[in-house]
Amino acid sequence: MASVADHAYRLMCKKYGAALVVGEMASSKGMFYSDRKTAELLAVTEEEYPMGVQLFGSEPDIMALACKKAAKFQPQFIDINMGCPVQKVVTTGSGSALMKTPQLAADIVKACVDAVDLPITVKIRKGFDDTCINAVELACMLEEAGASAITVHGRTKRQMYNPPVDIDIIKAVKQAVSIPVIGNGDVATPQLAKEMYEKTGCDLVMVGRGSYGHPWIFEEIDRYLTDGTLLPSKSIDERLEIMLEHISLICQFKGERQGIRESRKHAAWYVKGMHGAAKFRNACGALDSYQDVLELVRQVKACNPAQE
Ligand SMILES: Cc1cc2nc3c(=O)[nH]c(=O)nc-3n(C[C@H](O)[C@H](O)[C@H](O)COP(=O)(O)O)c2cc1C
Known part of the structure; x- marks a missing residue:
């Protein structure tokens, strides 16, 4: 999460049970121009492994070059952001705007897969808006283009972060592809994590805002999934x-x-x-x-x- 999940945040989440962490999204254009701040966003430490970094952009060749540069930071995978709803990102054709241009989205994935020897994963949304709900079609195209896993945030770009998450779309994506699918949206308790796994069949659950001021949510979820125990609230x-x-x-x-x-x-x-x-x-x-x-x-x- 941009401006939230920095090095310290990720270390806290790992310490308190997160299985996998991803860096804050970084601009491929920033990488292209060797922007120092962008490079800071890509820093990876071994303590954070397994860890991926995330890039956004809309031009396959620039994304491929950014992946090559990002690979030097030694992440274990590179995630491509196709879900960000922020206007500044969307107007450049990046982030969730790519939900509207599935062929370009697939071309980006293919270019990134060809550029580096690392798994390329993608984060998508349910769709762009009510008239463009295409997570399933897009996920199939991205798998075909070589993506290694797909995270689905079950809301459209237009819905931003508020209405309840559409669990069914995550399930539909899971049924349509054979690569791992990560379910995302509103998982703020161990019970909701279990529900996400059970209702969608997803392979992993991603927690965003549920970890705000609560990095131990990951061990709470882990324990609940392991033996049904709800750990007592921390004092x-x-x-x-x-x-x-x-x-x-x-x-x-x-x-x-x-x-x-x-x-x-x-x-x-x-x-x-x-x-x-x-x-x-x-x-x-x-x-x-x-x-x-x-x-x-x-x-x-x-x-x-x-x-x-
Ligand atoms: C402040 C903030 C920053 C975010 N930054 C990113 C980001 O850099 N990359 C990304 O893929 N998603 C980002 N997201 C979206 C979250 O990863 C997640 O998909 C969304 O918040 C829904 O999950 P949640 O209900 O568990 O928070 C961000 C969300 C918030 C609220």
Whole structure:
């Protein structure tokens, strides 16, 4: 997830049970022009393995070149984004706009597959809008073009992130292709993960926003799928400890100044649901130093005394 799933976030998700992580999407054009910031998005560390990086773009030859450059960062696969609904991306014909140009989408996959010796996977949506619901046809074309796996977010571009996910379209894609299919959308509890597996037959489940301020969701899901156990909710103290661990990592990788700025949204996600959360949300937005974070933790604890 762009601006969310950075190195620190991925390490937290891995530590708390994620089987596989993917980097924030990076522009193929940025790669082409050797943009330094874009290259930072592609950095991969062995601790994060198994890990893939994600590229977006709309020109097969530039995407192929970007894959070659991305391969140097040693990801274990390269994912192509065909689901991003952001206007800036869509107007260039990239991201979810590719749902409307399936032949170009297939040409991109073929060019990337030919360019590197790594699995090329693709993330798609249900379709572009109500008049263009084509995840099944597109998935078949992408498989034919050489894609190794497909993630389906069960909403159209027009639906952005809100209406309930269409589970049936994920099931239909799974039935139509023989490569692995990853189900995505609204998986925020272990029960919903199980439902995604059972109702769609998908091979893996992808969790996005359900991991906000809750990276241990992956071990909760894992345990539930393994033996039906719903792990007890973490205490406020445990949650705050994990938040501190996360923010320390962000600061370690990005420096305190930038790190704390980027930690504000994470802090707000961690304190969500705690007593006084509305008040603390504002305090999160004003965090300026690690010391402020420690003070926030002190105040949240004072407002949320430990239960015997
Ligand atoms: C802030 C934000 C950033 C995202 N960035 C990406 C991205 O870079 N690449 C991608 O494939 N999907 C991205 N997504 C979409 C998510 O991966 C996921 O498909 C979507 O949020 C639905 O899953 P969820 O309900 O589990 O969050 C992003 C979503 C959000 C909310």
